[in-house]
Amino acid sequence: MSALRVAALALLLAGCSPTPPPPGVRGDTLRGKIAVTQYACNSCHMIPGVPGSKVYVGRPLGELAKTRVMAGALPTDQANVMRWIQDPQSIDPNTAMPNMGVSERDARDISAYLLGL
Numbered sequence: 001m002s003a004l005r006v007a008a009l010a011l012l013l014a015g016c017s018p019t020p021p022p023p024g025v026r027g028d029t030l031r032g033k034i035a036v037t038q039y040a041c042n043s044c045h046m047i048p049g050v051p052g053s054k055v056y057v058g059r060p061l062g063e064l065a066k067t068r069v070m071a072g073a074l075p076t077d078q079a080n081v082m083r084w085i086q087d088p089q090s091i092d093p094n095t096a097m098p099n100m101g102v103s104e105r106d107a108r109d110i111s112a113y114l115l116g117l
């Protein structure tokens with residue numbers, strides 16, 4: 001790819017993601033925001049910026065980045081949030097949250113969105 005093409009692509013991608021993820025977090029927050037509705041995370045969680053249900057099974061996710069501990073036991077970092085999103089039972093075998101077959105890339109982008117709220 002030519003340098004010009006790379007620059008154009010970078011601009012295009014930057015244009016798609018108006019909110020950069022917080023420092024130390026990788027991923028595309030806009031893709032993540034779209035993905036939480038594709039996987040219907042918003043049917044169980046209140047997620048700021050995303051319309052949802054009236055009754056929620058899981059806790060609101062707007063404060064996720066501020067909570068130091070998630071799922072009762074783990075530090076709230078991107079690796080743990082991604083692991084939870086992809087396979088919650090590997091962390092808490094009794095959780096009511098289903099394994100939704102979230103891909104690695106989608107889990108990264110969703111975690112970037114949630115950690116940026």
Ligand code: HEC
Binds near residue numbers: 036039057059071098
């Ligand atoms: C069927 C309902 C349901 C769906 C759908 C669901 N969750 Fe959950 N989620 C839960 C429950 C229940 C818990 C654990 C207890 C709680 O948070 O109240 C949980 C916990 C979490 C946690 C940990 C919160 C914490 O502070 O410990 C995160 C992060 C999370 N879910 C993200 C997601 C994402 C992202 C999706 C979509 C890919 C999703 N959830 C889909 C029910 C659901």
